[in-house]
Amino acid sequence: MKVRKLTLGSLFDGSGGFSLAGIICGIEPKWASEVEPFPIRVTSKRIPQMKHLGDISSINGAEIEPVDVITFGSPCTDLSIAGKRAGLDGSQSSLFYEAMRIIKEMRCKTNGEYPRYAVWENVCGAFSSNKGEDFKSVIEEFCKVKVEKVDIPKPDKWENAGEVLGDNYSIAWRVLDAQYWGVPQRRKRIFLVADFNGRSASEILFESESLRGHFTQSKKTGQETTGDTSKSARETSNICLNDQGGSRMDVTKGVTATLRAKSNHPPLVFDNHGRDARIKGPVDVAQTVVSLYGTGGNNQPFVLEKPRTFDIRLTSEGTVNVRANIYESDVSRTIDTSGNSPNSNQGGIAIVSSKDELRKGKQSTYSSSKNSHFTSAEKELASTLVATDYKDPPLVNVEDLIVRRLTPTECGRLQGFPDGWCDNLSEDNPSDEEINFWEKVWETHRQLISKNKRPKTRKQIIKWLSQPHSDTAEYKMWGNGVALPCVIYVLTGIAIQLNKD
Numbered sequence: 001m002k003v004r005k006l007t008l009g010s011l012f013d014g015s016g017g018f019s020l021a022g023i024i025c026g027i028e029p030k031w032a033s034e035v036e037p038f039p040i041r042v043t044s045k046r047i048p049q050m051k052h053l054g055d056i057s058s059i060n061g062a063e064i065e066p067v068d069v070i071t072f073g074s075p076c077t078d079l080s081i082a083g084k085r086a087g088l089d090g091s092q093s094s095l096f097y098e099a100m101r102i103i104k105e106m107r108c109k110t111n112g113e114y115p116r117y118a119v120w121e122n123v124c125g126a127f128s129s130n131k132g133e134d135f136k137s138v139i140e141e142f143c144k145v146k147v148e149k150v151d152i153p154k155p156d157k158w159e160n161a162g163e164v165l166g167d168n169y170s171i172a173w174r175v176l177d178a179q180y181w182g183v184p185q186r187r188k189r190i191f192l193v194a195d196f197n198g199r200s201a202s203e204i205l206f207e208s209e210s211l212r213g214h215f216t217q218s219k220k221t222g223q224e225t226t227g228d229t230s231k232s233a234r235e236t237s238n239i240c241l242n243d244q245g246g247s248r249m250d251v252t253k254g255v256t257a258t259l260r261a262k263s264n265h266p267p268l269v270f271d272n273h274g275r276d277a278r279i280k281g282p283v284d285v286a287q288t289v290v291s292l293y294g295t296g297g298n299n300q301p302f303v304l305e306k307p308r309t310f311d312i313r314l315t316s317e318g319t320v321n322v323r324a325n326i327y328e329s330d331v332s333r334t335i336d337t338s339g340n341s342p343n344s345n346q347g348g349i350a351i352v353s354s355k356d357e358l359r360k361g362k363q364s365t366y367s368s369s370k371n372s373h374f375t376s377a378e379k380e381l382a383s384t385l386v387a388t389d390y391k392d393p394p395l396v397n398v399e400d401l402i403v404r405r406l407t408p409t410e411c412g413r414l415q416g417f418p419d420g421w422c423d424n425l426s427e428d429n430p431s432d433e434e435i436n437f438w439e440k441v442w443e444t445h446r447q448l449i450s451k452n453k454r455p456k457t458r459k460q461i462i463k464w465l466s467q468p469h470s471d472t473a474e475y476k477m478w479g480n481g482v483a484l485p486c487v488i489y490v491l492t493g494i495a496i497q498l499n500k501d
Contacts, residue, residue, distance in 0.1 A: 006028065007027065007065075009029070012072050012074055014039050015478060017481050022491055023047070025494075026495050029050045031051040031052070031053050031065060033053045033056045035054070042421065042422055046421060052441075054441070066106055066113070068115055068498060071118070100144075112196070116195065119194075121192075122189065123189060124190060132156075145169075160174065160175040169197065175188055176189060176486045183483055183484075184286055185483065187288045188288075204493035291478075291480045408471050412478055415481055415482070416483055435462065443456075
């Protein structure tokens, strides 16, 4: 029997997690909607066959190519517990209704054939937003794709899993925590699946785990996930992710491998509390990757390592590097190509005990202080406490360990993405067609996000295309993205069901 090619459309595409997961599961991504320039640059390079539609508000579901699955992680700003809790009526989270409009328009145009499935991903704060009324509205909106009027009873507290069965349609939701699904990161997210032409939603999220044979949630945090992924890989695609001992994740064809929650050489990650810089740990599972990483205020967790040298360097993205008290070393510094200098130290400030002291078994403590002009280090002596320490507290290194912040590459790994996802983005000789495309992208971003008074000039766009990467942009992309193994699990279940049909 010939298997029909399955297709996917990704709204709020971000890091491209749904699109990449679709490829891995044998579902071809046809189009995507996103307004942030950097993620668009990434996915346009990694998935060049996927069409970019721009602002979701300007998309007519009846006029775009019909697809089997529409996925979207609508903005969670107004639903998050950390936000102002404006709910679905907030300026960002209200975009949820735009996604539902597109689904209804497409189904109307195709006489209810496309999309067959929709997948919604969001923060757990959606359960409690507006005392639970917002999640009630989410479920009802999905139901209204099939029925004109519906009233879902609201419980005192929404459970982490549930389902709604209607007349030839079904909706199921489940909270998936990424630390149990292949990556060492605490990241709880709601995944809701709607089957608009059948009752398979709960089977996709629950019953088909044994069929797919991987991602066992009953395992302890940090243990390897068990099972054989080869069966589901054969049923859906011959592409899989392979863990290369904690150094990288490779995408390969024809070779299966089990995604593991703990690599052979994991970094030891300290939790860093954003408000008062409390440090606890070390722990084997990283805290949730957020879009605030790299924006200052110590919003990144610290990582412990054991190198045998020390070097202190203060870098500032896009500007000439400022450095102080740099010590000789027979070990090269970590290369960070995001700045103007290829010798930049990745992660900003790094403090390490010297080799001689390690050989002699001494326990030396270094502290680091920083102001707007310099970085300094003192042995066995703390730096002067200043009022701004709540923003940039001194970093202290004990014995033979260093403390540094997670790099963007490590954040990508914590989301389960292959290394190199954000590499080779530069374009030195863009065509007129490419420049025109990016003029539209940046103008849309200006009107919706940045609110700059003037559009980017053609010269500015050409300059940006020559070096579009920045650590800040990549941190933001990962924080707003999805944990790839969780999405693979959900889309694998959908692919199995569609192939059955």
